[in-house]
Amino acid sequence: MSHSHKHQKNPWQWIPSLYYAEGIPYIIVMTVSVILYKRLGVSNTEIALYTSWLYLPWTIKPLWSPVVDLFRTKRAWIVAMQLLIGAGLAGVALTIPVPGFFQYTLMFFWLLAFSSATHDIAADGFYMLGLSENEQAYFVGIRSTFYRLAMITGQGLLIILAGYIESRTGLPDLEIQVHANPAAHKQELQPESAPVQSIDETLRIVTTSETLTIPLTPVQQEEVAAMLAETKAWNISRGFYREEKKQEQRQSSGVSFTALENFIQSHFGTVKPPVDHEKQVGNTGSLSFHLSQSPGEEEITVDFGRQSGDKSIQLIEGTRFTFNKSNWDQPAIAVFQLDSKLKTSSTAVFKARSGNVKLAWVITFSILAFLFFVFFLYHRTALPLPANDKPSNSAGNQPFMREFLHTFVLFFKKKHIGLAITFLLVYRLGESQLVKMASPFLLDAREIGGLGLTTGQVGLVYGTVGIIALTLGGILGGLVASRHGLKKWILWMLIAINLPNSVYIYLSYALPESFLLINTAVAIEQFGYGFGFTAYMLYMIYISDGEHKTAHFAMTTAFMALGMMIPGMLSGWLQELIGYRHFFIWVMIATIPAFLVTPFLPIDKTFGVKEK
Numbered sequence: 001m002s003h004s005h006k007h008q009k010n011p012w013q014w015i016p017s018l019y020y021a022e023g024i025p026y027i028i029v030m031t032v033s034v035i036l037y038k039r040l041g042v043s044n045t046e047i048a049l050y051t052s053w054l055y056l057p058w059t060i061k062p063l064w065s066p067v068v069d070l071f072r073t074k075r076a077w078i079v080a081m082q083l084l085i086g087a088g089l090a091g092v093a094l095t096i097p098v099p100g101f102f103q104y105t106l107m108f109f110w111l112l113a114f115s116s117a118t119h120d121i122a123a124d125g126f127y128m129l130g131l132s133e134n135e136q137a138y139f140v141g142i143r144s145t146f147y148r149l150a151m152i153t154g155q156g157l158l159i160i161l162a163g164y165i166e167s168r169t170g171l172p173d174l175e176i177q178v179h180a181n182p183a184a185h186k187q188e189l190q191p192e193s194a195p196v197q198s199i200d201e202t203l204r205i206v207t208t209s210e211t212l213t214i215p216l217t218p219v220q221q222e223e224v225a226a227m228l229a230e231t232k233a234w235n236i237s238r239g240f241y242r243e244e245k246k247q248e249q250r251q252s253s254g255v256s257f258t259a260l261e262n263f264i265q266s267h268f269g270t271v272k273p274p275v276d277h278e279k280q281v282g283n284t285g286s287l288s289f290h291l292s293q294s295p296g297e298e299e300i301t302v303d304f305g306r307q308s309g310d311k312s313i314q315l316i317e318g319t320r321f322t323f324n325k326s327n328w329d330q331p332a333i334a335v336f337q338l339d340s341k342l343k344t345s346s347t348a349v350f351k352a353r354s355g356n357v358k359l360a361w362v363i364t365f366s367i368l369a370f371l372f373f374v375f376f377l378y379h380r381t382a383l384p385l386p387a388n389d390k391p392s393n394s395a396g397n398q399p400f401m402r403e404f405l406h407t408f409v410l411f412f413k414k415k416h417i418g419l420a421i422t423f424l425l426v427y428r429l430g431e432s433q434l435v436k437m438a439s440p441f442l443l444d445a446r447e448i449g450g451l452g453l454t455t456g457q458v459g460l461v462y463g464t465v466g467i468i469a470l471t472l473g474g475i476l477g478g479l480v481a482s483r484h485g486l487k488k489w490i491l492w493m494l495i496a497i498n499l500p501n502s503v504y505i506y507l508s509y510a511l512p513e514s515f516l517l518i519n520t521a522v523a524i525e526q527f528g529y530g531f532g533f534t535a536y537m538l539y540m541i542y543i544s545d546g547e548h549k550t551a552h553f554a555m556t557t558a559f560m561a562l563g564m565m566i567p568g569m570l571s572g573w574l575q576e577l578i579g580y581r582h583f584f585i586w587v588m589i590a591t592i593p594a595f596l597v598t599p600f601l602p603i604d605k606t607f608g609v610k611e612k
Contacts, residue, residue, distance in 0.1 A: 312341070
């Protein structure tokens with residue numbers, strides 16, 4: 001009787017859509033949120049701290065899963081969570097444009113995180129109830145394929161879409177040519193006297209000149225430092241960007257990390273040498289931006305950075321400006337400086353971009369919300385009705401909870417469990433920090449150590465090329481492990497997941513302009529991650545083996561999430577203290593604990609070898 005209901009629905013009608021729906025919210029919460037906040041001007045410290053907290057629902061999944069078993073059916077949980085996910089996505093879309101967007105969108109991301117984790121529990125349980133054992137084995141590859149497709153959609157296609165909308169909205173780009181010329185005369189720009197005029201035409205970015213020439217004659221370092229401090233004070237006082245006040249904010253909350261921050265910054269950061277009153281440095285030049293007319297209630301964010309040309313001509317102030325109705329007619333000042341070693345004429349091209357970032361992300365999240373409303377309607381009828389899909393008997397709740405606690409205790413009584421948990425926490429210690437800062441690094445302007453990619457380019461590099469490489473690495477990892485077992489390959493996979501992280505050290509020092517080279521570097525890192533992660537998953541299965549293997553595997557996934565959450569929370573804070581270059585070196589240092597622990601893991605030689 002129970003099987004008659006199981007097979008009334010063709011699995012092809014619901015397995016692909018169910019696991020596609022399972023993958024998207026996880027990627028949105030873990031990855032897309034980082035890119036969204038970066039494009040909206042949130043600091044790396046805040047991005048890493050608050051988005052890493054979103055791992056918490058996956059960390060407590062083993063404690064939360066009994067609730068799903070006790071109340072309602074798995075099918076009901078799936079449908080309800082898809083509606084809640086849609087509501088959360090709609091909430092993000094609605095709160096992006098409002099003042100205080102960070103707090104409001106974060107609240108809806110929390111709703112998404114808990115709904116997504118609950119959906120995972122229900123969907124994975126329903127998979128076993130809705131299919132026979134043979135069907136489960138057959139469709140395991142199908143479910144993983146559509147989960148990967150969801151990753152490509154969320155981390156790739158949707159980011160590309162947001163980038164496309166950004167590039168097609170907002171104000172026209174403005175290109176500035178900066179020349180270094182030995183025969184040029186110094187062009188002094190006084191902010192108070194910079195010409196600003198209201199132009200009765202389409203809203204656009206206006207500059208004092210689209211060409212700036214800087215003489216090669218060196219100047220006193222003290223003079224440059226004073227001018228730069230004055231310019232920054234001007235830009236901050238006019239509200240073109242926020243002054244960082246992290247130290248004061250922490251002190252006001254009763255917690256001060258000043259001494260620790262000063263120690264880290266002075267010993268490991270990129271410390272600027274003190275101003276030498278006698279030293280001569282490269283000459284500087286300035287120009288100003290303003291808008292042609294008031295933007296009304298809208299805020300216009302302008303990203304400014306090098307497009308091409310000689311890297312000896314650097315932008316040292318003015319990588320991002322925000323214009324509104326109160327400062328649109330004030331000059332925002334950008335400052336350029338020549339390398340003191342530059343002795344011949346040279347040119348660099350800089351570009352000001354001002355796509356409508358908020359509109360782009362509102363549209364993107366609105367599309368996602370609509371998609372999940374469609375999933376909700378579809379799965380209400382498409383999911384089968386297994387006879388054994390029912391809540392746990394309320395009369396037996398107490399024995400159920402006793403059994404749950406007994407299972408929990410048995411996990412911590414396993415042999416070598418301390419070593420196993422340590423491995424789960426440190427295997428991805430470097431990766432857990434890198435993953436939070438990879439997208440900000442790709443997006444940040446070159447002038448502050450990033451690669452200066454557009455949103456759409458990041459979607460292609462990290463979300464499409466990267467995910468494909470990750471998938472191929474995972475497939476290869478599974479193949480070699482099935483031939484020779486986990487014990488033989490675990491050290492090689494440990495090397496594979498950690499050593500390729502060094503490509504980010506190269507990228508941060510070289511800052512290549514070749515898009516192909518950047519794609520290749522990210523693909524290498526992601527391929528290594530996919531290959532190396534195979535060992536991690538197999539070891540989770542290995543230590544979960546025995547009685548209660550399903551519950552114990554859920555506990556290993558909790559430690560997996562915890563190992564990503566805690567290091568990730570600190571990554572943005574650390575990066576802002578020491579810069580991208582030293583941060584990526586630290587990521588490599590953070591891989592050392594995994595190399596110290598892994599050789600001591602007791603693993604059966606035959607585990608993972610495919611039976612012939």
